[in-house]
Amino acid sequence: MATQHDIALTNALTGIPGPLPPSGVIHVAFPHANRFTIVGNHLAQHDGLSLTAIGIGVHIQSLPAGAQVGIKALTARFAEGETTIAAALRELETHGYLHRTRARLANGRVITRTVFCNQPGAVLRGGVVPVVGPAVRSTAPAPTLVREHVRVPEPTAVLEPRPMAETTSVPEPMPVPEPMPVREPIPVPEPVPVPEAPHAPVRLPPRTAPTQPRRPLPHPQALTPELRQAASALLADLRRHAEELVLSEEAVEELVPGVAAWLERDATTDAIRRALTADLPKPLKHPARLLRHRLTALLPPPLPGVHDLAQPRRAQVTPFQTCDGCERAFRSHDPGHCRDCRAQYWEAA
Structure with a gap:
């Protein structure tokens, strides 16, 4: 099979017009009739993207x-890991080829909408980018077969044999057929841009945390004079x-219960x-608010009473006794015999 492939490749190289380059790649290009994708050189030869990012973009x-085209789906399809594929997708996002946004459906479900732009430069120039969803047909133009101009060799004159008696006459050349005209490629109409499908607005959660309710100022049990x-x-x-703590009479009356x-x-x-x-903070803009906060947040607990500080009484411990029979130690308030010796005495009785 390798020999047949080599022979076919050699025959294809002989059909390339012009001299072959001494080094580098040699392209053997045949026009595609179906199952092909048009990829711009700005992506295939991008000097700011890695080879993995270019391959994933073409895919x-x-x-x-x-x-x-999520990370899980691409990881199951290719041999690269999730970290490599995620980094390649971020590269495509950085250069404007890939756009991932979160959208909320009518049923309340939040999904990730992925949009791939084959020409980011057209978006920057103000071009219309069609958003192709699952129910929208692709607007890619149909492939056009372009015939290459083939040079037709001029036929040589064919001499018709004459009898011996007419060898002295000059033979007349055969008429040369005119080459067939080559049709020009048919222009392909530009695709009609598809308007973007309306979708529900995305409501993002607030970035700031909810404000906690302010704690009340402490009050004494009895505010005596x-x-x-x-x-x-x-x-x-x-x-x-502290010269910053200049309070008004109204602020003093408000803070009196906290100090009390x-x-x-x-x-x-x-x-x-x-x-x-x-x-104290520098500068201090609201001294009354600061004092209110400190009186509330730094309020000490009540002092414990004398009975609270008394040491708890330890439980009474049963003392050790020495058995009169086997002289083994056991716990009991009264001297005598241990449990084993008492059992032996009871059996003997």
């Missing part, structure tokens, strides 16, 4: 509309220790002042 372009006076004085005195809750839990005024004035 995707040759598939019909609706074919599966003494607690109110001490809390109000502490808040008004904060600007002596700290004082009710036996927190000292110095401890409250350090908690409210330490590590």
Whole structure:
């Protein structure tokens, strides 16, 4: 079989017009009648894509509309792994050949819509890119068979034999037949662009997390006049220790229950002042909001009572005794015999 292939290839090379190149590839091109795909040199010879990305791009372009071109489908089809195929698909996305978007169907299901563009440059120039879905027919033009111009060799004159007596006359040449005219290739009409099918708008989830409700300001169990006076004085005195903490009378009245809750839990005024004035942000735009947050988030727990700090009583431990019969140690409140010796005495009795 190899010899037949070599002979056929040799015959095909002899039919190529012109001298063959001394090195490099030699193309033996036959026109396709069916099952072919037109691939632009901008993809086949792309200097920014890897060979894997170019191969996958050509493969995707040759598939019909609706074919599966995901990572799992391509991994099951080819020998490359998922990492290599995923990297090649990202290269095609970077250079504009592949577009993957998430769309929501009418039944609420979210799918990935994959669009392959055979000429990304046409999109940048403002051309219309038809989106071919599963129910839309392909708009690729039908293949056109183009006849090559073949040079017809001129026939040589054929001398007709004459009798011996007429050998002195000049023979008349045969008429040369005119070469048959070569038809010009029929122009192919340009494909009509297909309008993009309308689809439901994609609603993406919000990027920001939902706002948590603000915790309420702590209140004491009983806001006595003494607690109110001490809390109000502490808040008004904060600007002596931090000049940024200048509060209005309304803000002081609002924050008094929070400071009173700290004082009710036996927190000292110095401890409250350090908690409210330490590590202030620069610049401080809203001092009342900052104090409200610290009074709520840093609220200490109530001090435990005396009974809470008392050590728990340990359970009483049964002491060890020595058996009067076998002198083995066993636990019991009263001296005597162990369990085995008592069983022997009971059997003997």
